[in-house]
Amino acid sequence: MTAFSFRVRATDGTARLGEISTPRGHIRTPAFMPVGTQATVKAMYPEQVRALGADIILGNTYHLMLRPGAERVARLGGLHAFMDWPHPILTDSGGFQVMSLASLRKLDEDGVTFRSHLDGSEHRLTPERSIEIQGLLGADIQMQLDECLKLPAAREDIARAMELSLRWAERSRRAFEGQPEGRAIFGIVQGGDQPDLRIDSAKALAGMDFHGLAVGGLAVGEPQEVMLAMIETVEPHLPATKPRYLMGVGTPDDILEAASRGIDMFDCVMPTRAGRHATAFTRFGKINLRNARHAEDTRPLDPDSPSEPLRRWSRAYLHHLVRAEEMLAGMILTAVNIAYYQELMAGIRAAIAEGRLAAFRDEVKAGWAAGDL
Numbered sequence: 043m044t045a046f047s048f049r050v051r052a053t054d055g056t057a058r059l060g061e062i063s064t065p066r067g068h069i070r071t072p073a074f075m076p077v078g079t080q081a082t083v084k085a086m087y088p089e090q091v092r093a094l095g096a097d098i099i100l101g102n103t104y105h106l107m108l109r110p111g112a113e114r115v116a117r118l119g120g121l122h123a124f125m126d127w128p129h130p131i132l133t134d135s136g137g138f139q140v141m142s143l144a145s146l147r148k149l150d151e152d153g154v155t156f157r158s159h160l161d162g163s164e165h166r167l168t169p170e171r172s173i174e175i176q177g178l179l180g181a182d183i184q185m186q187l188d189e190c191l192k193l194p195a196a197r198e199d200i201a202r203a204m205e206l207s208l209r210w211a212e213r214s215r216r217a218f219e220g221q222p223e224g225r226a227i228f229g230i231v232q233g234g235d236q237p238d239l240r241i242d243s244a245k246a247l248a249g250m251d252f253h254g255l256a257v258g259g260l261a262v263g264e265p266q267e268v269m270l271a272m273i274e275t276v277e278p279h280l281p282a283t284k285p286r287y288l289m290g291v292g293t294p295d296d297i298l299e300a301a302s303r304g305i306d307m308f309d310c311v312m313p314t315r316a317g318r319h320a321t322a323f324t325r326f327g328k329i330n331l332r333n334a335r336h337a338e339d340t341r342p343l344d345p346d347s348p349s350e351p352l353r354r355w356s357r358a359y360l361h362h363l364v365r366a367e368e369m370l371a372g373m374i375l376t377a378v379n380i381a382y383y384q385e386l387m388a389g390i391r392a393a394i395a396e397g398r399l400a401a402f403r404d405e406v407k408a409g410w411a412a413g414d415l
């Protein structure tokens with residue numbers, strides 16, 4: 043059975059070109075992980091997600107424990123069989139979603155009690171239960187349970203949440219013991235926008251036996267420059283031999299900037315959510331297909347794209363589907379956006395391999411700035 047491993051193939055400044063090996067396949071890094079919260083990357087067939095370049099997708103403990111239930115997914119053969127995605131899956135631990143979706147939350151040293159946003163039923167998550175759920179789902183990469191605060195927040199609250207998350211890191215790591223060979227667990231660096239607390243968290247986690255480390259507590263409302271400053275602060279304290287995962291990030295610009303600063307893995311609802319709201323991400327920047335200017339534009343979104351969804355249909359047709367509120371609008375634009383994000387990741391990986399990431403970044407930003415032709 044293949045163990046979990048990560049190797050850096052090339053570097054360009056602090057940026058890394060790498061590869062994660064898991065029993066279910068390899069992950070080329072820097073990687074973008076489409077979000078498949080409820081056992082589906084919304085509006086896409088799994089084989090389409092794969093064909094457009096994704097090596098790994100996300101699932102979510104919070105959503106799947108509420109519906110259909112972790113034990114039920116296990117009885118049905120686990121998440122991979124359930125959704126027919128045989129490649130790697132990373133699951134988030136649920137803490138972030140409890141804080142952003144659930145109601146009536148009671149957080150204590152042992153865990154968090156909350157009411158389901160679906161039916162108000164009461165549930166409890168502890169580090170041990172979160173890891174048990176992720177194991178029942180069969181996730182290849184599992185996340186510790188943590189407490190993620192929105193920003194801005196008071197320093198003493200940030201410090202308290204960061205220290206609780208470190209104690210939960212230890213408990214999550216212990217609970218992970220005994221899961222099948224080849225699965226991985228990542229710790230999550232917290233500390234808000236406080237450089238010293240970020241460094242304390244990173245150093246403590248680096249000393250625990252995690253397979254990778256995530257930078258959490260970002261993409262929670264802070265300006266991009268604060269996010270980038272926190273990445274620069276923690277990067278020197280993250281083990282160079284382990285993958286770094288920036289949770290919830292982000293826009294194409296966020297990803298370019300964060301990959302340049304040493305991040306290896308990304309996830310964000312942006313491409314899928316925007317696709318359902320008439321927005322296409324392209325080399326020319328964002329295009330709102332609801333805009334009447336597209337009504338008779340026979341050009342495809344990008345005739346030079348390596349991905350079929352950007353070449354195949356006219357803007358006029360996409361505009362019509364959007365205006366007619368046809369399901370196919372969201373399906374095509376979701377595929378367009380996943381394709382564009384994967385094209386961007388492939389470009390970043392190639393640029394790092396050639397030692398020209400700074401030039402690539404300038405070229406891509408110039409394309410967005412030039413805007414739609």
Ligand SMILES: CO[C@@H]1O[C@H](CNc2nc3cc4c(=O)[nH]c(N)nc4cc3[nH]2)[C@@H](O)[C@H]1O
Pocket residue numbers: 134135136137138185186188189190230257258259260261262289290291311
């Ligand atoms: C920018 O898009 C909005 O913001 C969210 C993405 N931002 C984000 N930051 C995160 C931080 C954490 C964390 O610290 N810990 C754990 N366990 N999971 C996390 C998940 C995160 N997702 C999307 O939901 C979307 O609403």
